Amino acid sequence: MISADEKTSIQARCRCHPTLAPGQSRAMRVNHTYERGGALAYLAAYDVHQAKAFGRCEATTGIVPFMNLVEQVMTAEPYTSAKRVFFIVDNGSSHRGRRSIDRLAARFPNAILVHTPVHASWLNQIEIFFSIVQRKVVTPNDFTDLDEVRDRLRAFEDRYNATAQPFQWRFTTSGLDDLLARLDRRQPGRQEESSVALAA
Structure with a gap:
């Protein structure tokens, strides 16, 4: 079972003064004056049983970037030869409705798209992964350019896949x-x- 979604508009903000790490009795200090270095979208698919993340950076979200992510997953084993692979997604415009189900099935007959209920995307475990990415990678969003954003996301994904355990879903x-x-x-x-x- 694959949980997938997009994290939009991750910005590269080049701070005018370096961020100071937290110290004894002192919080992290982040300068709020910065130059914009552009933004990208991080698309990710998460195997909820194997705790394995597949991610990619794209200039924007949309049907084509989402299908690129699906291709990345479905051309790897064991998904290529699996009898069925369920993709759990929300109702975002990149993968909404019957047409998205048909589009996925036409490209990968063993892939089945399942939508979470409207306003219930929190049920999708990729949101837990994205919250980790937000805390561990993006915050405080202090990057010189988009290449640094991409490199840090890739490095985090490699480290995460080497050590992660499946989420203990208790709800x-x-x-x-x-x-x-x-x-x-x-x-x-x-x-x-x-x-x-x-x-x-």
């Missing part, structure tokens, strides 16, 4: 039921809405 349908019940208790009048939503 279940019973957990969702408990969460909705707690919300109902806090907000009178919501109980009927939640009951109708669950019944539908």
